[in-house]
Amino acid sequence: KAGVTQTPRYLIKTRGQQVTLSCSPISGHRSVSWYQQTPGQGLQFLFEYFSETQRNKGNFPGRFSGRQFSNSRSEMNVSTLELGDSALYLCASSLALTGLNTEAFFGQGTRLTVV
Amino acid sequence: AQTVTQSQPEMSVQEAETVTLSCTYDTSESDYYLFWYKQPPSRQMILVIRQEAYKQQNATENRFSVNFQKAAKSFSLKISDSQLGDAAMYFCASLNTGTASKLTFGTGTRLQVTL
Numbered sequence: 001k002a003g004v005t006q007t008p009r010y011l012i013k014t015r016g017q018q019v020t021l022s023c024s025p026i027s028g029h030r031s032v033s034w035y036q037q038t039p040g041q042g043l044q045f046l047f048e049y050f051s052e053t054q055r056n057k058g059n060f061p062g063r064f065s066g067r068q069f070s071n072s073r074s075e076m077n078v079s080t081l082e083l084g085d086s087a088l089y090l091c092a093s094s095l096a097l098t099g100l101n102t103e104a105f106f107g108q109g110t111r112l113t114v115v
Numbered sequence: 116a117q118t119v120t121q122s123q124p125e126m127s128v129q130e131a132e133t134v135t136l137s138c139t140y141d142t143s144e145s146d147y148y149l150f151w152y153k154q155p156p157s158r159q160m161i162l163v164i165r166q167e168a169y170k171q172q173n174a175t176e177n178r179f180s181v182n183f184q185k186a187a188k189s190f191s192l193k194i195s196d197s198q199l200g201d202a203a204m205y206f207c208a209s210l211n212t213g214t215a216s217k218l219t220f221g222t223g224t225r226l227q228v229t230l
Contacts, residue, residue, distance in 0.1 A: 033216045043220035056217045094216055102210060106160035
């Protein structure tokens with residue numbers, strides 16, 4: 001079956017602009033998580049959506065937001081972009097049923113460059 | 116809060132040899148999972164092996180095995196018969212069952228495989 005799909009793969013934006021990233025999970029997966037990966041901070045958890053509700057949130061400013069649609073596809077939005085937002089943004093999907101298999105499957109990421 | 120520490124930024128191994136990557140973690144939870152992920156140059160995170168904390172037996176997946184020392188909070192990955200395709204960044208990660216889908220990652224170990 002198809003894996004996790006992230007679009008676009010690459011993005012260049014200017015400081016102050018906003019950006020929307022998209023993630024389509026594996027069919028049947030209701031949980032979508034987002035991570036930011038930078039050389040300095042490593043992999044950091046942004047937030048997780050499950051059945052259209054934000055279930056977990058990391059320590060990021062309010063400029064970072066997300067949502068999930070009824071088909072489990074998720075979007076992440078970053079407003080008022082800063083140079084420090086340049087990163088690889090990874091999306092992961094899972095069944096996320098408590099006590100059962102929680103394996104996360106990752107997409108190939110979106111490389112965001114802010115200039 | 117959970118923390119995951121990987122103290123080896125880089126490791127090198129010769130083809131067909133064995134290498135061990137180290138990982139320590141800290142958590143106050145009693146129920147959690149531990150993972151090793153591989154990130155090749157393609158950037159996609161691939162699950163290598165997982166360990167449930169309540170299981171005493173060390174997990175094994177073909178050439179990959181772990182040494183899980185729960186009291187010492189240690190979770191090392193052993194790669195046997197190393198292959199050129201094993202060259203990648205390896206991340207150790209933990210997940211509390213109470214915060215399903217929120218992975219906490221270590222800083223990673225870059226593994227080089229030489230002929």
